[in-house]
Amino acid sequence: MLNNLGPGSSVLMRGLKQTIAPGRNIIANTYYSTSKSAQSSNPKTETTPVGKGKSVAPETVRTKRRELSGSKYESATYELPKWKEALGEFVISTFNLDMDKVRSGPIAGSYYYSICKEQGLQYEDEPLSQTAKFFYEDLKLPKTFSQWYQITILHEWMLFIRMRAMPFKYGKNYQQKLVDRTFADIEKRLYDEMNVHSGRITDQYLKDFNSQLRGAVFAYDEGFFTGDAALASAIWRNLFGGRKDIDMVHLEAMVRYVRAQLYVLSKLSDREFAMGEFNFVAPDESVEILTPEQEKSLREKVVAKYEALDANPNTLPSDRSKFSYTN
Template structure:
């Protein structure tokens, strides 16, 4: 069950490196040296985020966080801890495989170092988004900006980022949190994952865009 829940989070920010199948092809990189892949989700197509390993990890963390908020309401603390442990384990296995297969990090020691850094980031994500849910949209938006947009005022094209896109993620997180709260534990799989591995609740909503646009 936790594997399926993780996949519902993982698919949101998934990306590919087409050059891996092209002999001698050079993989494009960001200014920080990260490989740039190709992503098809709305996080890349509509929000303009760069399909890199770090962006994937933050999009996945965001969805794992949304699940965590719901799982905290489980009657048993032990059940919540089991879910949490398995979710981060699935993330770690996927991240390590991604480092090796997509990015050529064959050194186990280097991968382990990155995994430790990612776990620290996960703890920071929990604290930052918790604060945002409690203190309001401005604080939540700031946390989203720091994590997804790396606290940069400019997008990949060099232009100032569209702050409406940050606000749209705030609306998305609020809506998904509310919808997950209505689900029983047994409904998480059926409501989150459809036959083509795309989650229903984790899909973009036109209502989020309209809500943000209506606040201007």
């Protein structure tokens, strides 16, 4: 477990999960706006910003790539046929596959990327999600592809922090799967949504996005280990693009938001996190630090849950893990 999330971790926090923090405090965010953004129901030709200082030639958005892929296996409603499930379990047990490594694909590359992507996802002719409203309406961020990317990598960085606390070979694998899926999805979105059909231009954009990712992660890491002032500076330079007219209240809200997510992540065991038992705290919810009694009770419930799961002879091979649930 991450025992220390760095200076400033005592800011407003929300309880760990919706069912585990007694007396969790959910309040109306003072920066929350209920007004709907002006939207158009008709596609139009425009120059769409993609990378920093770059734009694509006039285009008409053709396909919305909301889903991660066209694969039915990533659909939330798809159920694997029983014979395929049985065959998979047989292969896992027969060849003694390391499910903690195999699981990094569907968990980090699919689920964790999907929740990062969704935070700032927006389309011109669709209403914004509650989280997207926070970023685009409350914080007044521009609705561009590049801005969506900055929102996404901020959330990915927070997951990187937790992944680094996992056993090295697994944590590294989880991070790589998350990054690989990010750029695979961006390449498809550039083609489908931005009409970037030139391989050379696509490569240029991907290199630019890769540089943005590396720079943002370095800046956020420095802020994470240094303090809230440095973290606020990193958020201002990356998420807000270094704008001089930024409202300090908005910057404070983002620092609180980030610290809240990191606190929740710090209270998850390796087993819980590796199995995908995490989602981001909504911007209009607050977080309160657990008391020692609440934390002890939570830990006991987690231990009891996984001890029973590991001891059950009927637990499927794909559901087993060597990750610790006591850390």
